[in-house]
Amino acid sequence: MNEQPNVAMGRTMLKRLELYKDRWTSFGANTGIMEISEKPTPAALKKFEIFQEYDDKFLEKISPDISIAKWEKDTILFEEGSYIDIAFYVVEGTVDVYLQKQQTADANKPIFDVSRTVVLNVADDSGKRLAINAGAQTVFQSQVMKQPSSRTEITFLSAMDFNLPVGAVISLSKGEFFGEIGALSGWPQSVTARTKTECTLVQIRVNALRLMRKSKTLKARLDKLYRERSLFAQLKATPLFRGCDDTFIQALTEKVELISCEPDEVLTKEGDLADAFFMVRSGFVKLSQRVGEGQIVVSYLSKGMTLGEAELLIEGTKGWIYTASSKEYSELVKISRKDFNEIVKKFPSIEKLLWQTAVARLKESGYSKKNIQQSEFINTALEKGLVEGNSILVIDLNTCTRCDDCVRGCASTHGGIPRFVREGEKYKNFLITRACYHCEDPVCLVGCPTGAIRRAAVGDVVEIIDSLCIGCKSCANNCPYDAITMYETGETWPDNMIPEGLRGKERLLATKCDLCYKSDEGPACVNSCPHSCAIRIGDVEEFKALMVRE
Numbered sequence: 001m002n003e004q005p006n007v008a009m010g011r012t013m014l015k016r017l018e019l020y021k022d023r024w025t026s027f028g029a030n031t032g033i034m035e036i037s038e039k040p041t042p043a044a045l046k047k048f049e050i051f052q053e054y055d056d057k058f059l060e061k062i063s064p065d066i067s068i069a070k071w072e073k074d075t076i077l078f079e080e081g082s083y084i085d086i087a088f089y090v091v092e093g094t095v096d097v098y099l100q101k102q103q104t105a106d107a108n109k110p111i112f113d114v115s116r117t118v119v120l121n122v123a124d125d126s127g128k129r130l131a132i133n134a135g136a137q138t139v140f141q142s143q144v145m146k147q148p149s150s151r152t153e154i155t156f157l158s159a160m161d162f163n164l165p166v167g168a169v170i171s172l173s174k175g176e177f178f179g180e181i182g183a184l185s186g187w188p189q190s191v192t193a194r195t196k197t198e199c200t201l202v203q204i205r206v207n208a209l210r211l212m213r214k215s216k217t218l219k220a221r222l223d224k225l226y227r228e229r230s231l232f233a234q235l236k237a238t239p240l241f242r243g244c245d246d247t248f249i250q251a252l253t254e255k256v257e258l259i260s261c262e263p264d265e266v267l268t269k270e271g272d273l274a275d276a277f278f279m280v281r282s283g284f285v286k287l288s289q290r291v292g293e294g295q296i297v298v299s300y301l302s303k304g305m306t307l308g309e310a311e312l313l314i315e316g317t318k319g320w321i322y323t324a325s326s327k328e329y330s331e332l333v334k335i336s337r338k339d340f341n342e343i344v345k346k347f348p349s350i351e352k353l354l355w356q357t358a359v360a361r362l363k364e365s366g367y368s369k370k371n372i373q374q375s376e377f378i379n380t381a382l383e384k385g386l387v388e389g390n391s392i393l394v395i396d397l398n399t400c401t402r403c404d405d406c407v408r409g410c411a412s413t414h415g416g417i418p419r420f421v422r423e424g425e426k427y428k429n430f431l432i433t434r435a436c437y438h439c440e441d442p443v444c445l446v447g448c449p450t451g452a453i454r455r456a457a458v459g460d461v462v463e464i465i466d467s468l469c470i471g472c473k474s475c476a477n478n479c480p481y482d483a484i485t486m487y488e489t490g491e492t493w494p495d496n497m498i499p500e501g502l503r504g505k506e507r508l509l510a511t512k513c514d515l516c517y518k519s520d521e522g523p524a525c526v527n528s529c530p531h532s533c534a535i536r537i538g539d540v541e542e543f544k545a546l547m548v549r550e
Helices: 005-021 056-065 139-143 180-185 206-212 216-237 246-255 309-313 337-346 348-370 372-383 405-413 474-478 540-549
Strands: 033-037 066-071 076-078 086-092 095-098 169-172 192-195 199-205 257-261 266-268 276-282 285-291 294-301 323-326 330-336 392-396 424-427 430-433 453-455 462-464 485-492 506-511 534-537
Touching (some): 056 206, 199 206, 294 372, 348 372, 462 506
Antiparallel strands (some): 033 066, 066 199, 076 192, 086 199, 095 169, 095 192, 257 330, 424 430, 485 506
16 A cells, blocks of 8 residues: 555655754764754854864854764764765764775876876867877876766775775874865765764864865865875876885975965966966866967866976976966965976986976967867866766757757656756757756755755766755755756645745755666666757767767
8 A cells, every 4th residue: 555645745754854953964864963063153163173263253154064963983974985075073082984995996096197187189280180198098087087887886086085005994083184185175085984982073064164274274284184194195196206206205295385276266377487386186277378469268177187397397488378277166286396396307207298298288279279169169168067077968959859859758767857958058059958967076965954965876976865855946056057957846845844944835846867877778868869969978078079070
């Protein structure tokens, strides 16, 4: 016998209430939270050393993104490979961090790698491809540590928050920070964290953490953790420093400067004195050059890419060749000109690699300046978020008959509710639809009060759990690409609904593409198109190749 609607609703509400009350967990409903303060006052926050330098007005502003939680003993806070937007600060108790699984070979690929430094393959005037990408894979295949298609196996990134062998355990106690590197960088966690004892933890969401990081004291503290836990292994793993001994790399980790950029912040200005070499930890950096009275975008940098080799290697080049600006929140490693010169003098093999990178970038920027369409494409990829996406639905308007079978196929696969509309931005003959991009750093996950929107732990899929969604519109408002829509269910929330503010109001659901990951047939939008004009692309390279083919 089927459950009565009110009974099913009651069970759903209980489940939602459980998550809502301890929305600060990153591990589903099995939270282990004993007590929680969701919005502490400035006075309560100032009891903790990390908040004492901030004024009451600032603390009131960030307090919605901070909680103080008491956790049970032997509770998992997060697992290896999970994406979280929370950093933890230990007030009382002990937290163990450890590796549960052996990292795969793919997981140990270096983060910083000059072979991926050129973004797009280009062609010369005859149409012949210029082999300016030193890697055998496309840039996005190499720069992004993709999870395999298998639904039972997940590859995790290594060397993110901690470096330790399988079976080793690090115990963190009062005053320790953890989880902050993944939260700020959008990387999956590299370790599992479990409470060794009952613990009181301050939990800080990434929005508050970014604001707090403007404090020199906190930034210095977090940078120190990054140097201790990750930077040595990341530098040692990259091909650029493969021939360097551990003593040299350790000394370098103490010398480099760690840079954090706000969206649209200018990192270098064309013509200004070039005094450093940069390695991108996370985010996107736009490279522009002057053309006449204006500027055009000639390239961009993403995780693992470098900037400054041409300026520091080519004799007589004193100024920056590019104006570099952060497209979003970006994290970089900065090596001074003095230390850079010492590296290339001591290690000729490194200088050779850097020369290859410098020549490749100059070729690419020259091509972009000569071919304005290349520049327009790069700018579109940055402005429309294509560089962020792992699966983007585009429609070839030359063959599309506007039959809407793609939308109907999507709806029939998802209980009659379509997960996208056939609208969006146009680039040449392609429509870039407002279907979820399944971003590398999905900002839609930040701030969901119930945990309804989450990584599905299958490839790059981001999904919404209908039974947990309270229709608050947080994810829809956060999505910069309008890929999440609010669906009117025709119902109202019952009188015993938690939170109370929803009682009697219209029930809305947030909906978005989930790549039909539960179906063996793949995305219904593509399979339902009678003319094969609906196409899923995995990165910018695939989109450019698609246009060339057309």
